[in-house]
Amino acid sequence: MDILYLPELGQFALILALVMACVQALLPLAGSMTRQPLWLAYAQPAAWAQFALLTVSLVFLGVSFLVDDFSVAYVANNSNSALPWFYKLSAVWGAHEGSLLLWLWILAGWTFAVSFSRGLPAEVLARVLAVLGFVSIGMLLFVILTSNPFDRYLPQIPSDGADLNPLLQDPGLIFHPPLLYMGYVGFAVTFAFALAALWSGKLDTAWARWSRPWTSVAWAFLTCGIALGSWWAYYELGWGGWWFWDPVENASLLPWLLGTALMHSLAVTEKRGLFKSWTVLLAIATFSTSLMGFFLVRSGVLNSVHAFANDPDRGLFLLLLLGVTIGVSLLVYALRVPTLKARASYSLISKDVFLLANNVILVVATLTVLLGTVYPLLMDALNQGKISVGPPYFNALFVPLMLLLGVFMGLGPVSDWKSMRLDKLRKKIWLSGAISLLLGFILLPWVYDGSWSIWVALGLTLFFWVVTTSLRDIWEASRGKKGWRGISRSRWGMFGGHVGAALIVLGVTMVANYGEERDVRMAIGEPVKVKDYEFTLTQLGEREGPNFSADTATIEMRDREGRLYKTLTPEKRNYHVRGMPMTQVSIDWGPLKDIYVAMGEPVAEDAYAMRIHYKPFVRWIWWGAFIAGLAAILAVTDRRYKVRVPE
Amino acid sequence: MAKRAVVLLLLLFLIPTAQAAIELYDFSSEEKRVRFHELGAELRCPKCQNQSVIDSGSASAYDMRQELYQLLEEGYTDEEVFEHLKARFGEFILYKPPVRGDTWILWFLPPFLMLSGFVILVLLARSRQKQAPASQNDSVSERQLKLKKILELDSEKSSPSNSKDSS
Amino acid sequence: MKRALLFLPLIIFIGLGIFLYKGLSMDPSARDSALLNKPLPEFTLPRLDNEDLKVSREDLVGEVFLLNVWGSWCPTCYEEHDQLIRLAEEGVPVVGLNYKDERPKAFQYLAQQGNPYTLNLFEPDGVRALAFDLGVYGAPETFLIDKEGIVRYQLSGEVTPQLVDETILPEVRKWQNAQ
Numbered sequence: 001m002d003i004l005y006l007p008e009l010g011q012f013a014l015i016l017a018l019v020m021a022c023v024q025a026l027l028p029l030a031g032s033m034t035r036q037p038l039w040l041a042y043a044q045p046a047a048w049a050q051f052a053l054l055t056v057s058l059v060f061l062g063v064s065f066l067v068d069d070f071s072v073a074y075v076a077n078n079s080n081s082a083l084p085w086f087y088k089l090s091a092v093w094g095a096h097e098g099s100l101l102l103w104l105w106i107l108a109g110w111t112f113a114v115s116f117s118r119g120l121p122a123e124v125l126a127r128v129l130a131v132l133g134f135v136s137i138g139m140l141l142f143v144i145l146t147s148n149p150f151d152r153y154l155p156q157i158p159s160d161g162a163d164l165n166p167l168l169q170d171p172g173l174i175f176h177p178p179l180l181y182m183g184y185v186g187f188a189v190t191f192a193f194a195l196a197a198l199w200s201g202k203l204d205t206a207w208a209r210w211s212r213p214w215t216s217v218a219w220a221f222l223t224c225g226i227a228l229g230s231w232w233a234y235y236e237l238g239w240g241g242w243w244f245w246d247p248v249e250n251a252s253l254l255p256w257l258l259g260t261a262l263m264h265s266l267a268v269t270e271k272r273g274l275f276k277s278w279t280v281l282l283a284i285a286t287f288s289t290s291l292m293g294f295f296l297v298r299s300g301v302l303n304s305v306h307a308f309a310n311d312p313d314r315g316l317f318l319l320l321l322l323g324v325t326i327g328v329s330l331l332v333y334a335l336r337v338p339t340l341k342a343r344a345s346y347s348l349i350s351k352d353v354f355l356l357a358n359n360v361i362l363v364v365a366t367l368t369v370l371l372g373t374v375y376p377l378l379m380d381a382l383n384q385g386k387i388s389v390g391p392p393y394f395n396a397l398f399v400p401l402m403l404l405l406g407v408f409m410g411l412g413p414v415s416d417w418k419s420m421r422l423d424k425l426r427k428k429i430w431l432s433g434a435i436s437l438l439l440g441f442i443l444l445p446w447v448y449d450g451s452w453s454i455w456v457a458l459g460l461t462l463f464f465w466v467v468t469t470s471l472r473d474i475w476e477a478s479r480g481k482k483g484w485r486g487i488s489r490s491r492w493g494m495f496g497g498h499v500g501a502a503l504i505v506l507g508v509t510m511v512a513n514y515g516e517e518r519d520v521r522m523a524i525g526e527p528v529k530v531k532d533y534e535f536t537l538t539q540l541g542e543r544e545g546p547n548f549s550a551d552t553a554t555i556e557m558r559d560r561e562g563r564l565y566k567t568l569t570p571e572k573r574n575y576h577v578r579g580m581p582m583t584q585v586s587i588d589w590g591p592l593k594d595i596y597v598a599m600g601e602p603v604a605e606d607a608y609a610m611r612i613h614y615k616p617f618v619r620w621i622w623w624g625a626f627i628a629g630l631a632a633i634l635a636v637t638d639r640r641y642k643v644r645v646p647e
Numbered sequence: 648m649a650k651r652a653v654v655l656l657l658l659l660f661l662i663p664t665a666q667a668a669i670e671l672y673d674f675s676s677e678e679k680r681v682r683f684h685e686l687g688a689e690l691r692c693p694k695c696q697n698q699s700v701i702d703s704g705s706a707s708a709y710d711m712r713q714e715l716y717q718l719l720e721e722g723y724t725d726e727e728v729f730e731h732l733k734a735r736f737g738e739f740i741l742y743k744p745p746v747r748g749d750t751w752i753l754w755f756l757p758p759f760l761m762l763s764g765f766v767i768l769v770l771l772a773r774s775r776q777k778q779a780p781a782s783q784n785d786s787v788s789e790r791q792l793k794l795k796k797i798l799e800l801d802s803e804k805s806s807p808s809n810s811k812d813s814s
Numbered sequence: 815m816k817r818a819l820l821f822l823p824l825i826i827f828i829g830l831g832i833f834l835y836k837g838l839s840m841d842p843s844a845r846d847s848a849l850l851n852k853p854l855p856e857f858t859l860p861r862l863d864n865e866d867l868k869v870s871r872e873d874l875v876g877e878v879f880l881l882n883v884w885g886s887w888c889p890t891c892y893e894e895h896d897q898l899i900r901l902a903e904e905g906v907p908v909v910g911l912n913y914k915d916e917r918p919k920a921f922q923y924l925a926q927q928g929n930p931y932t933l934n935l936f937e938p939d940g941v942r943a944l945a946f947d948l949g950v951y952g953a954p955e956t957f958l959i960d961k962e963g964i965v966r967y968q969l970s971g972e973v974t975p976q977l978v979d980e981t982i983l984p985e986v987r988k989w990q991n992a993q
Contacts, residue, residue: 600669
């Protein structure tokens with residue numbers, strides 16, 4: 001068998017990329033200190049070279065997978081000759097080493113995009129690229145020294161690979177990591193802008209204006225990435241859950257919460273010149289939590305179903321990387337952020353204050369999630385025993401915070417900057433408030449289910465509150481001089497973002513309170529009634545997939561009148577190489593509800609235990625998130641930014 | 648290190664499954680069935696990498712579910728169920744952390760931060776407000792009216808008007 | 815004053831970093847037994863070698879002994895078996911709890927590996943079982959029980975030579991000499 005040298009070339013490209021990253025970071029730094037403007041100019045070409053080299057590296061890894069080069073350890077551990085080609089490609093980021101390479105490539109990509117920024121002074125751009133270069137250096141060192149995807153199994157080349165974890169053999173998982181990383185890494189850009197501003201000592205509203213589009217795009221990707229992960233967990237894992245407060249999930253939520261706060265804080269800083277040092281701190285903190293999440297997932301410090309490599313040696317390197325990056329940034333922050341108070345004033349009832357309230361809530365929510373996630377570790381380190389902190393804790397503390405946030409989500413858009421009279425505010429919100437309370441608190445819970453529960457009432461009220469106030473805001477804007485066409489994309493973005501969030505609240509409220517599940521025995525020909533529908537098992541069979549065998553079932557779902565509504569086909573697969581059994585659920589999905597069927601164990605010759613879930617409005621959780629994400633992208637295309645939309 | 652290796656070896660016996668744990672139990676009442684699911688979701692499978700007893704397909708989760716079923720059928724209250732299992736497997740298996748001395752920070756720091764955050768916010772806004780002159784509180788239309796009047800009366804005088812965006 | 819406050823995030827981060835560093839050397843899935851310093855639960859189980867003979871808690875309590883949970887399906891049990899034989903030769907009574915196993919396979923295991931056990935309890939089920947009451951969820955696990963029947967030491971995992979020398983034998987001697 002021929003040995004391809006692509007992996008060696010890929011590795012070489014990595015090393016060259018490290019060199020380029022050094023150029024990108026160190027030359028501008030030196031140039032800035034010694035006042036040599038020419039050196040600043042090296043940042044941009046170095047960034048381009050880094051991107052090109054990392055592209056080469058990533059492509060060569062991908063090709064190694066496609067040609068089944070099992071002499072590369074990473075390919076042998078994560079692929080198999082029977083694996084479909086698209087999964088061979090997604091296996092590139094299916095485990096630790098490859099996903100790191102993807103992360104690096106995405107960082108280089110963002111850097112590449114930032115390098116095209118216009119409307120920035122050249123030295124600001126150079127500084128931003130330099131900071132990004134430093135981050136890249138750290139991660140490249142980590143990959144080259146501890147997590148090289150191009151390591152070989154020589155001379156004993158395995159005859160076939162260990163296959164990609166069957167859980168990851170799914171379309172959703174092809175896109176989930178790239179979307180997430182686009183988000184995590186995207187916040188590095190705002191981080192870089194913040195540090196560049198601290199470096200130069202100029203912290204003005206221009207900095208906020210430049211940072212906003214990058215932040216919004218990163219946020220959009222992260223929102224979609226998290227939503228995709230939640231959706232994937234729902235249909236793939238077989239138990240109908242969509243969020244488990246698992247440490248890895250929490251790790252993705254921390255930068256999302258802070259990123260949301262950051263987006264709003266940047267708006268205030270840009271418009272009013274307020275809260276500058278707070279916004280800078282948020283910018284540093286957001287990327288820091290994204291790095292910290294990185295550490296938590298890969299170091300083995302926490303127990304999680306999602307966790308990647310559990311390797312304490314790598315964990316130590318990562319912790320150092322984390323420590324240096326975050327520690328230095330926070331030190332620079334403490335030393336160089338200006339402490340002069342902004343001159344602008346504001347009163348208690350104002351958009352400024354409402355947005356600040358948003359920030360307070362989101363930061364407390366972030367701290368809550370962080371606290372709950374690391375508390376078992378803290379207790380153990382102090383020898384206080386082992387406890388677990390799970391959904392009961394997080395739900396108890398997080399949900400009220402989000403409900404409170406919803407209140408401000410309604411107040412924010414309709415309020416004025418700087419100061420607003422109470423009666424004016426009242427005039428704008430009384431109708432929304434009344435409608436929301438009427439529908440949410442009084443009518444709908446009874447209409448839907450015939451019973452009343454406080455959580456349903458609160459959730460629905462908040463949904464209507466946000467929707468009606470957002471509609472009111474848009475309607476008022478349409479009465480301006482230019483009418484509907486005069487409404488900026490930025491404003492539509494805000495509308496979409498808030499309505500998307502409200503839809504998430506709707507979905508969560510309904511599914512958490514009205515969702516049901518039933519474990520039933522289904523024998524062929526014997527109908528079972530669940531929630532107004534009749535389920536009949538009509539057939540049991542077997543089939544062979546490309547790399548698995550499956551037991552299949554066909555279930556007919558009929559409505560009250562006996563009409564065939566849908567045919568569901570759950571199955572239980574056994575993946576040959578890893579010997580892993582997996583449930584493939586069958587879902588009848590729709591805007592008002594999902595019906596979800598999972599196959600259990602056979603209980604007799606022609607009967608199986610099945611679990612049937614009823615999940616009302618669950619789709620809105622993900623649709624709402626995607627709407628919010630798209631809205632953020634829309635806002636970025638607003639003409640006033642005059643920067644090229646990245647990627 | 649050896650301990651870690653052993654735990655990993657033990658984990659080999661837990662074939663990682665994405666298999667929903669579906670068994671059929673005959674509950675004597677609907678209430679017990681509902682409680683089974685609720686309590687099961689609050690109990691951590693002792694051997695898994697963070698899965699609840701109701702979600703996990705592993706053997707130890709199966710044992711826990713069987714025990715949970717028996718306890719519920721025998722009339723144990725929620726508290727008693729937790730105590731019974733805690734006495735055997737430790738606090739580790741309860742997803743809801745206890746509320747006691749060493750978990751005070753866990754439970755009470757967030758609400759405390761929330762309250763303090765809002766208090767600071769209000770105080771901050773109040774202190775800023777004192778700086779602002781009274782005319783700030785007029786709405787746009789009122790000030791436009793005033794301006795118009797002033798301009799009509801005396802074209803040479805003009806008063807500063809604070810422009811307001813509503814976006 | 816304001817400048818000093820700005821160092822707060824850094825200080826908090828350093829604190830967190832220290833804990834994370836400590837966390838690297840800890841094992842998040844290892845935990846102490848809930849039975850430590852509590853009495854061995856009541857039980858009545860058949861013997862492995864004779865299912866008509868039952869053994870209960872009173873039969874065992876009275877002298878210091880080790881209770882070892884094992885199964886022929888458990889690979890680590892094979893690894894640690896030599897150490898159990900060594901402990902038996904040192905005069906430490908080792909009682910076996912054959913867990914989730916089948917009799918023929920268990921006999922074969924003992925025939926092949928040797929039998930350090932003074933006696934073996936047979937428990938094929940995981941529910942309503944002594945193993946469950948002991949908080950066992952896998953094998954091997956080893957408990958040290960003192961003269962009053964209180965659990966004084968618990969180990970999840972392999973009995974290594976180092977553990978025998980450094981911990982198990984000293985603990986056994988300690989509780990044997992205690993009043």
